Amino acid sequence: xxxRLIDDFLAKSGVDNCSNFRETADVISxxxxxxxxxxxPEVVNWNKENTAFSLVFVDNPLVDxxxxxxxxxxxxxxxxxxxxxxxxxxxxxxxxxCTFVKDVLRGDDGTELRxxxxxxxxxxxxxxxxxx
Amino acid sequence: xxQLFIINRNGGLVYSKSLAPTAPALSTNDSLRLGSTFHGLHxxxxxxxxxxxxxxxxxxxxxxxxxxxxxxxxxxxxxxxAPGTPDLDALLRGIYExxxxxxxx
Numbered sequence: 001x002x003x004r005l006i007d008d009f010l011a012k013s014g015v016d017n018c019s020n021f022r023e024t025a026d027v028i029s030x031x032x033x034x035x036x037x038x039x040x041p042e043v044v045n046w047n048k049e050n051t052a053f054s055l056v057f058v059d060n061p062l063v064d065x066x067x068x069x070x071x072x073x074x075x076x077x078x079x080x081x082x083x084x085x086x087x088x089x090x091x092x093x094x095x096x097x098c099t100f101v102k103d104v105l106r107g108d109d110g111t112e113l114r115x116x117x118x119x120x121x122x123x124x125x126x127x128x129x130x131x132x
Numbered sequence: 133x134x135q136l137f138i139i140n141r142n143g144g145l146v147y148s149k150s151l152a153p154t155a156p157a158l159s160t161n162d163s164l165r166l167g168s169t170f171h172g173l174h175x176x177x178x179x180x181x182x183x184x185x186x187x188x189x190x191x192x193x194x195x196x197x198x199x200x201x202x203x204x205x206x207x208x209x210x211x212x213x214a215p216g217t218p219d220l221d222a223l224l225r226g227i228y229e230x231x232x233x234x235x236x237x
Contacts (some may be wrong), residue, residue: 008232011225091205098152119153 001080002087009035009088021117022046024094025053028085028115037061041113049078052116060104060111068105085115093121133223134196134212137163138231141206143171156214170210174200179216203228 013031018024029041041057062078076082082098089096095118097116102108134155138147145167148158158166170188178187191198198215200225201209209224209231 004232004236007203007205007207007228007236011229011232014225 002084002089003091005036005084021050021094024089025055025115029055032088033057045114052114054101055113055115056110058110063105066095068104071108076100076103078103078111081113086114090121091118095119095121133217134214136227137167137170137208137210139167139208139210143168157213170200171208174202199224201225201228207224207231
C-alpha cells in the first residue's frame with residue numbers, strides 16, 4: 001500500500017524534498033496522516049542522532065469500532081500502518097524500520113509507532129549486470 | 133500537444149500516447165527505445181551538470197518543446213508539444229495526480 005500511496009500523496013500535496021529526517025517526520029505527521037486518516041500524531045522522542053522518532057496519537061480511526069478477541073491478543077491489527085510508512089519511504093530512497101510501541105487494542109492508553117532510519121538507499125545495478 | 137510518455141523508475145516505458153494526428157507515428161519498439169534512452173540521458177545530464185541538477189527538465193528546439201517532470205519516486209512524465217505551448221509543467225503535474233488516482237489504485 002505504501003509503495004502506491006507515496007505517489008498519491010506527492011501528487012496531491014505537492015510537497016518537495018525534505019532536507020533532513022526531522023522534516024520528513026513532520027511531513028508524515030502533519031500532512032500525510034492528516035490527508036489519509038484525518039489525525040495529526042505528535043512527533044516525540046527523538047534520539048540523539050535525529051534518526052529515530054515516535055508518532056503518538058490517541059484517536060486511531062482504524063480501530064474505532066474494533067475489539068480484539070482473546071485468542072488474537074498477539075495480533076498487531078494496525079501493522080498495516082507500519083507497512084505503509086516503510087513502503088512509502090522506501091520509494092523515496094529512505095530505508096526505515098517501523099514498530100508498535102503502544103497499541104490501544106492491547107490495552108494501552110494510546111498508540112505509539114517508533115520509526116527508525118536505517119539508511120539512505122542508492123539505485124545500484126544488480127549483480128547480473130556487473131562486468132566481470 | 134504531440135505526445136505523452138510515462139517512464140517508470142527503472143527506465144522502462146510504461147505508457148505512450150499520441151495526442152495529435154500530426155505527431156510522428158512511432159512503432160511500439162521505437163517508443164520503448166525512446167523511453168529508455170531518455171531515462172539514460174536524463175540520468176547522465178543529472179550527473180554531469182556543473183550545479184546541483186534534477187536532470188533534463190525542458191528541451192526547446194525550433195520545431196518542438198519537450199518537457200519532463202520527474203517525481204520524487206522516480207517516475208518521469210514527458211510531453212512533447214509545438215513551440216510556444218504554455219503551462220506544460222502544470223499539465224504534467226495534473227497528469228501525475230490523475231495517474232496516482234487511477235493507475236495506482
